[in-house]
Amino acid sequence: MADYAPVRGCMIVRPYGWTLWENIQQALDRRFKATGHVNAAFPLLIPKSFIEREKSHVEGFSPELAVVTVGGGKELEEPLVIRPTSETIIGHAYARWIQSYRDLPVLINQWNSVVRWELRTKLFLRTLEFFWQEGHTAHATYEEAQSETLQMLDIYADFAVKDAAIPVIPGRKSESERFAGADQTYSIEAMMGDGKALQSATSHNLGQNFAKAFDIRYLDKEGRLQYCWTTSWGLSTRMVGAIVMVHGDDQGMILPPRLAPIQAVIVPIYKNDSEQAQVVEAGRRLRAQLAAADIRVKLDEREGTTPGFKFNDWEMRGVPLRIELGPRDVAKASVVLARRDRPGKEGKSVVPQAGLLEAVTKSLAEVQSSLYERALAFREANTHQPADYEEFKAAVETGFAFSHWCGGGECEGQIKEETKATVRCIPLEQPETEGSCIRCGRPARERAIFGKAY
Numbered sequence: 001m002a003d004y005a006p007v008r009g010c011m012i013v014r015p016y017g018w019t020l021w022e023n024i025q026q027a028l029d030r031r032f033k034a035t036g037h038v039n040a041a042f043p044l045l046i047p048k049s050f051i052e053r054e055k056s057h058v059e060g061f062s063p064e065l066a067v068v069t070v071g072g073g074k075e076l077e078e079p080l081v082i083r084p085t086s087e088t089i090i091g092h093a094y095a096r097w098i099q100s101y102r103d104l105p106v107l108i109n110q111w112n113s114v115v116r117w118e119l120r121t122k123l124f125l126r127t128l129e130f131f132w133q134e135g136h137t138a139h140a141t142y143e144e145a146q147s148e149t150l151q152m153l154d155i156y157a158d159f160a161v162k163d164a165a166i167p168v169i170p171g172r173k174s175e176s177e178r179f180a181g182a183d184q185t186y187s188i189e190a191m192m193g194d195g196k197a198l199q200s201a202t203s204h205n206l207g208q209n210f211a212k213a214f215d216i217r218y219l220d221k222e223g224r225l226q227y228c229w230t231t232s233w234g235l236s237t238r239m240v241g242a243i244v245m246v247h248g249d250d251q252g253m254i255l256p257p258r259l260a261p262i263q264a265v266i267v268p269i270y271k272n273d274s275e276q277a278q279v280v281e282a283g284r285r286l287r288a289q290l291a292a293a294d295i296r297v298k299l300d301e302r303e304g305t306t307p308g309f310k311f312n313d314w315e316m317r318g319v320p321l322r323i324e325l326g327p328r329d330v331a332k333a334s335v336v337l338a339r340r341d342r343p344g345k346e347g348k349s350v351v352p353q354a355g356l357l358e359a360v361t362k363s364l365a366e367v368q369s370s371l372y373e374r375a376l377a378f379r380e381a382n383t384h385q386p387a388d389y390e391e392f393k394a395a396v397e398t399g400f401a402f403s404h405w406c407g408g409g410e411c412e413g414q415i416k417e418e419t420k421a422t423v424r425c426i427p428l429e430q431p432e433t434e435g436s437c438i439r440c441g442r443p444a445r446e447r448a449i450f451g452k453a454y
């Protein structure tokens with residue numbers, strides 16, 4: 001999937017990992033375009049003064065900036081930062097592009113990479129440079145910006161559930177976890193296979209903060225000059241890490257069929273040259289049939305490796321379906337289908353070659369939904385509603401606690417110090433009942449998801 005790079009904290013994404021990312025991109029891009037967004041590209045280098053214009057933005061990002069001070073052998077008059085995110089440079093462009101209410105809304109996304117000088121890094125989860133998309137929109141009213149913010153959160157949740165087979169909790173971030181410069185940050189939170197949380201995408205209502213910093217204004221219908229309301233939202237290569245950590249088992253990865261670079265692999269089994277010729281020829285024919293129906297299929301023709309080695313290799317890579325093809329299968333015009341999510345006999349079935357496409361299509365759909373169901377059952381089994389703080393401490397050791405919280409930063413800080421758990425989000429879906437804060441006991445209107453996070 002990936003390799004370490006010569007620069008600490010950077011990663012080389014290898015073709016298999018990149019293809020998975022491309023499939024994620026396509027699944028999201030389709031949804032962005034269906035809701036009226038278009039793609040564009042903004043520069044990698046940003047004048048340092050831009051970052052300094054929005055007060056909380058500069059406070060949040062300063063410690064993580066990579067700065068270019070020399071260009072073409074000369075000291076630059078103004079240092080340039082390598083974008084950590086693009087609100088500022090895009091705000092600068094929007095100020096020039098937007099004149100009147102007729103120019104609104106502006107709905108632009110870009111696929112790019114950004115650099116944040118992180119101290120502790122981990123492949124896919126936290127890297128100095130990471131790949132993502134960042135959407136940036138400008139609207140005439142607060143209500144439109146808020147509905148855009150929530151619409152994009154919905155799109156991320158829909159993608160996570162349907163394509164990545166990952167159950168997520170959409171919710172609002174606490175004040176301390178908000179994006180630097182946002183009025184409100186929303187996220188989708190997922191539980192990994194070890195019970196820890198991973199923030200899997202974020203959507204921000206930026207209010208008029210960046211509009212004021214970059215003078216993004218428009219003339220309304222009455223001819224009055226107004227500041228725009230802006231949003232931004234992003235999902236990154238962290239999602240690859242989430243897929244690996246949610247679905248994997250001791251044998252390696254299990255990739256959800258809708259995103260898997262290879263959905264089915266055909267492994268020919270033979271003992272001698274004549275058997276080889278026979279099964280490989282049948283394999284090629286079946287491969288062509290499946291490929292013609294847009295199944296992402298590979299025929300493993302590698303020589304000098306045993307079928308057992310190939311089975312393990314593709315299991316480790318998480319290919320959802322294996323198609324075993326030996327001389328007896330060729331004679332009977334059948335194959336053996338094996339599901340990656342159900343190792344052993346239980347996941348195997350004999351299928352006639354004539355009905356292979358139907359069987360493969362059906363099995364892929366079954367693997368997709370069973371991965372989701374399994375992840376959901378795991379999350380539910382590891383999410384508790386503790387009765388008191390002692391139970392709360394035990395709950396966040398192994399998973400999530402869904403607890404009333406007064407909303408106070410003091411309790412949030414104490415909980416973090418005492419348990420290492422943070423407020424992952426305040427779920428949009430809330431039970432009716434009021435309660436008392438799990439830490440201080442004061443009345444609390446909302447419940448939050450607490451957990452240890454990556």
Ligand SMILES: [Zn+2]
Nearest residue numbers: 406411437440
């Ligand atoms: Zn409290």
